[in-house]
Amino acid sequence: MAAVLAMVARGCGGVWRRLRQRCAVRPGSGPFPRGERAVACNARGGMMSAGKSGLTPWIPVVGLEIHAQISSNSKLFSGSQVQFAAPPNSLVSFFDASLPGTLPVLNRRCVEAAVMTGLALNCHINKKSLFDRKHYFYADLPAGYQITQQRVPIAVNGSLSYSLCIDNKMSQMVTKTVRIKQIQLEQDSGKSLHDDARSQTLVDLNRAGVGLMELVMEPDMCCGEEAAAAVRELQLILQTLGSSQAVMAEGQLRVDANVSVHHPGEPYGVRTEVKNINSIRFLAKAVDYEIQRQIEELGNGGTISNETRAFDSKLGCTVPMRDKEGKQDYRFMPEPNLPPLILYDAKSLPANMNHQQVINIDWIRERLPDLPSVKREKLVEQYGILPEHSFTLLVWQQDQNCNSRHSNEDGLPEFFENVVKQTQMKPKKVIGWILNDLLSYLKQHSLTVKESPVSSFLLADLLNLLEKKEISSTAAKQVLAELWKGKGKTPLETVKEQKLELLQDQKELEQICQAVIDGQENEVMAIKAGNQKVLNKLIGLVQKKTQGRSNPVLVKQLLEKKLSE
Numbered sequence: 001m002a003a004v005l006a007m008v009a010r011g012c013g014g015v016w017r018r019l020r021q022r023c024a025v026r027p028g029s030g031p032f033p034r035g036e037r038a039v040a041c042n043a044r045g046g047m048m049s050a051g052k053s054g055l056t057p058w059i060p061v062v063g064l065e066i067h068a069q070i071s072s073n074s075k076l077f078s079g080s081q082v083q084f085a086a087p088p089n090s091l092v093s094f095f096d097a098s099l100p101g102t103l104p105v106l107n108r109r110c111v112e113a114a115v116m117t118g119l120a121l122n123c124h125i126n127k128k129s130l131f132d133r134k135h136y137f138y139a140d141l142p143a144g145y146q147i148t149q150q151r152v153p154i155a156v157n158g159s160l161s162y163s164l165c166i167d168n169k170m171s172q173m174v175t176k177t178v179r180i181k182q183i184q185l186e187q188d189s190g191k192s193l194h195d196d197a198r199s200q201t202l203v204d205l206n207r208a209g210v211g212l213m214e215l216v217m218e219p220d221m222c223c224g225e226e227a228a229a230a231v232r233e234l235q236l237i238l239q240t241l242g243s244s245q246a247v248m249a250e251g252q253l254r255v256d257a258n259v260s261v262h263h264p265g266e267p268y269g270v271r272t273e274v275k276n277i278n279s280i281r282f283l284a285k286a287v288d289y290e291i292q293r294q295i296e297e298l299g300n301g302g303t304i305s306n307e308t309r310a311f312d313s314k315l316g317c318t319v320p321m322r323d324k325e326g327k328q329d330y331r332f333m334p335e336p337n338l339p340p341l342i343l344y345d346a347k348s349l350p351a352n353m354n355h356q357q358v359i360n361i362d363w364i365r366e367r368l369p370d371l372p373s374v375k376r377e378k379l380v381e382q383y384g385i386l387p388e389h390s391f392t393l394l395v396w397q398q399d400q401n402c403n404s405r406h407s408n409e410d411g412l413p414e415f416f417e418n419v420v421k422q423t424q425m426k427p428k429k430v431i432g433w434i435l436n437d438l439l440s441y442l443k444q445h446s447l448t449v450k451e452s453p454v455s456s457f458l459l460a461d462l463l464n465l466l467e468k469k470e471i472s473s474t475a476a477k478q479v480l481a482e483l484w485k486g487k488g489k490t491p492l493e494t495v496k497e498q499k500l501e502l503l504q505d506q507k508e509l510e511q512i513c514q515a516v517i518d519g520q521e522n523e524v525m526a527i528k529a530g531n532q533k534v535l536n537k538l539i540g541l542v543q544k545k546t547q548g549r550s551n552p553v554l555v556k557q558l559l560e561k562k563l564s565e
């Protein structure tokens with residue numbers, strides 16, 4: 001065990017600690033009742049787990065398949081509208097319902113979105129990709145097959161870099177990379193609505209035929225935290241590109257987590273697949289649960305079968321759904337109604353070609369927006385803020401996108417930049433006001449940046465007063481609290497109304513300092529005996545007496561002078 005514990009170094013240490021605490025607190029009970037276990041990271045960032053005996057470490061392996069709904073007005077092969085929560089079966093064309101004689105017509109927007117996503121994820125874009133039929137029987141799949149890209153997908157061999165904090169500390173971030181095996185275009189299925197009361201199942205085909213990108217990642221991850229961080233970054237990239245709104249709560253981003261464990265030097269273990277996880281928090285929990293369950297099972301002499309499981313968010317565990325397709329034959333065959341999808345680049349584009357009829361990969365590449373990683377780098381370079389602060393700015397924006405459905409609106413980074421443009425305060429100081437003060441208000445009131453009653457202009461105005469030493473930072477916080485009430489007053493008006501101007505009268509300030517010194521004999525003795533920390537208490541008392549209107553630097557000087565007399 002000691003050897004395994006020594007490996008807690010990077011990445012998933014927080015998970016390890018939580019799991020260990022759970023085991024320590026509830027020995028022999030809970031979801032993993034037997035045996036001691038530990039999960040830690042090895043040097044390459046992988047998580048290692050000791051089984052029952054504690055002698056043979058386990059290496060968990062995690063690979064994700066992600067279905068991202070393409071942001072498009074119409075479906076992948078039909079003109080039906082795409083809309084969330086429309087009345088059941090109100091957005092269904094004859095093709096979506098698989099009426100005989102109907103044919104697919106490929107949606108250009110969906111292809112462009114997949115190319116954009118592939119380029120953003122450093123993929124090779126195949127200039128020729130193929131469509132296939134994947135057969136399976138289910139009530140919400142009227143054709144009996146799904147059109148997908150099994151043999152030659154549109155994009156292959158990419159990578160996604162993502163960062164995660166060690167032990168939940170923003171200051172200790174590591175960056176990792178997961179390989180993207182492929183991105184394929186495919187149709188979504190309909191939805192089965194189970195009516196338990198009447199023991200019947202109803203089918204809604206609104207979602208049938210909506211364009212999806214399936215992103216298949218290589219099994220490069222090793223714990224729930226890594227999987228969660230990778231999906232977070234992917235979500236932000238998709239939203240930045242506009243290729244998917246990626247709102248998980250609306251099923252626009254669904255994750256299948258493949259998990260296995262094996263001993264070092266041995267081949268990968270049999271994987272189970274936890275299907276359709278629709279929240280990043282649940283993803284992390286499902287993966288970690290599944291790792292522990294498999295270790296437990298194998299440690300007790302059992303075996304892992306290649307099965308499909310679901311995550312029960314109420315119980316916090318995974319449960320079997322059905323056996324995996326080792327037994328199920330999808331009977332893949334080429335889709336006869338769709339020719340190969342041909343894309344061009346600047347070199348291969350035929351002369352005199354009508355641009356409306358072709359897709360030029362280079363044209364799309366040139367128009368890619370700045371990706372989140374580039375945005376973060378620019379923020380750090382341009383404004384000198386810490387990398388972890390740039391991270392918080394973008395992650396907060398992402399949370400907003402997911403909650404507010406305005407994924408393309410200006411977010412926190414833009415707010416920060418606008419404040420910086422309008423104030424003389426240094427960006428390094430401005431970021432503190434945004435991340436500590438503004439964010440806590442927004443969080444408290446569950447508001448988006450757009451809904452903030454304090455605009456970037458107002459905040460800049462306030463910070464200018466502070467910069468010009470017209471108010472103290474304590475007073476600035478009071479003004480911010482007032483501005484937050486949204487009464488339409490300017491910071492200066494608020495300062496005047498509440499009499500928060502900095503005390504300029506040095507004589508008055510000296511008198512107040514003297515009064516504080518006279519009333520704090522013990523503290524004065526402590527300071528004189530060399531305990532300088534106590535000075536802060538006296539500064540605080542002066543601030544209190546002046547209702548935060550004194551300049552703490554000046555107060556410190558005055559107190560020091562008086563105490564040395």
Ligand SMILES: Nc1ncnc2c1ncn2[C@@H]1O[C@H](COP(=O)(O)OP(=O)(O)OP(=O)(O)O)[C@@H](O)[C@H]1O
Nearest residue numbers: 061062063064065217218219258259260268269271
């Ligand atoms: N031993 C393993 N442990 C964990 N994950 C694995 C392992 N082997 C493969 N994977 C992951 O399993 C996933 C396989 O996805 P892929 O789409 O290729 O096949 P599939 O799950 O059989 O197909 P589908 O679910 O689309 O019908 C990939 O994300 C891959 O990284």
Ligand SMILES: [Mg+2]
Nearest residue numbers: 065066214216
């Ligand atoms: Mg797959």
Ligand SMILES: [Mg+2]
Nearest residue numbers: 065256258273
């Ligand atoms: Mg799968």
